[in-house]
Amino acid sequence: DSGVTQTPKHLITATGQRVTLRCSPRSGDLSVYWYQQSLDQGLQFLIQYYNGEERAKGNILERFSAQQFPDLHSELNLSSLELGDSALYFCASSVGLAGDTNEQFFGPGTRLTVL
Amino acid sequence: GENVEQHPSTLSVQEGDSAVIKCTYSDSASNYFPWYKQELGKRPQLIIDIRSNVGEKKDQRIAVTLNKTAKHFSLHITETQPEDSAVYFCAASKGMNSGYSTLTFGKGTMLLVSP
Numbered sequence: 001d002s003g004v005t006q007t008p009k010h011l012i013t014a015t016g017q018r019v020t021l022r023c024s025p026r027s028g029d030l031s032v033y034w035y036q037q038s039l040d041q042g043l044q045f046l047i048q049y050y051n052g053e054e055r056a057k058g059n060i061l062e063r064f065s066a067q068q069f070p071d072l073h074s075e076l077n078l079s080s081l082e083l084g085d086s087a088l089y090f091c092a093s094s095v096g097l098a099g100d101t102n103e104q105f106f107g108p109g110t111r112l113t114v115l
Numbered sequence: 116g117e118n119v120e121q122h123p124s125t126l127s128v129q130e131g132d133s134a135v136i137k138c139t140y141s142d143s144a145s146n147y148f149p150w151y152k153q154e155l156g157k158r159p160q161l162i163i164d165i166r167s168n169v170g171e172k173k174d175q176r177i178a179v180t181l182n183k184t185a186k187h188f189s190l191h192i193t194e195t196q197p198e199d200s201a202v203y204f205c206a207a208s209k210g211m212n213s214g215y216s217t218l219t220f221g222k223g224t225m226l227l228v229s230p
Contacts, residue, residue, distance in 0.1 A: 045220070
């Protein structure tokens with residue numbers, strides 16, 4: 001157990017719908033990262049937050065958005081869902097931006113299926 | 116941005132053999148190179164990492180080497196066991212000194228160890 005929690009574990013929805021994925025980082029970790037994992041694309045970085053502020057963006061679609069709240073949990077919002085959005089979505093956390101270690105600890109993931 | 120290439124995509128070995136997975140990166144400013152292991156249906160977990168001020172690091176049966184000039188790093192697993200079967204991801208980051216710790220992952224190598 002990494003200490004990072006994600007809910008829900010599984011999500012099945014229809015095209016055009018909107019869903020919210022939730023992540024709670026490890027206690028003390030200020031940085032949260034979201035990744036999308038599909039069979040043919042590996043682990044794709046989506047977005048990073050540090051202490052409530054967006055710090056880096058990767059290959060995140062405009063239909064997707066995220067935020068980190070004052071209690072440091074984060075939510076990833078996916079809207080106007082398409083079949084191709086079906087994937088495993090991971091949240092990871094790390095202590096912060098700089099320091100002696102940048103190890104990212106991954107949560108168990110949310111498997112999204114769009115029908 | 117950073118681009119990480121990983122080879123091979125699949126690797127089959129007999130138990131007891133050695134396995135080598137290779138990665139190349141494009142951004143010479145990258146200075147932190149972790150390796151993650153992902154078992155089927157589970158989260159990625161860090162197994163070893165190396166920083167740019169070190170050329171080699173070993174942890175029991177696992178070792179990682181880094182060639183900064185060639186922008187190339189490799190994972191070596193000796194005396195492989197069936198429980199080593201998993202997908203292995205390499206990654207690169209500029210996070211060690213610049214305060215920017217986003218990871219760019221390779222596409223993964225599926226390692227299959229036959230008894």
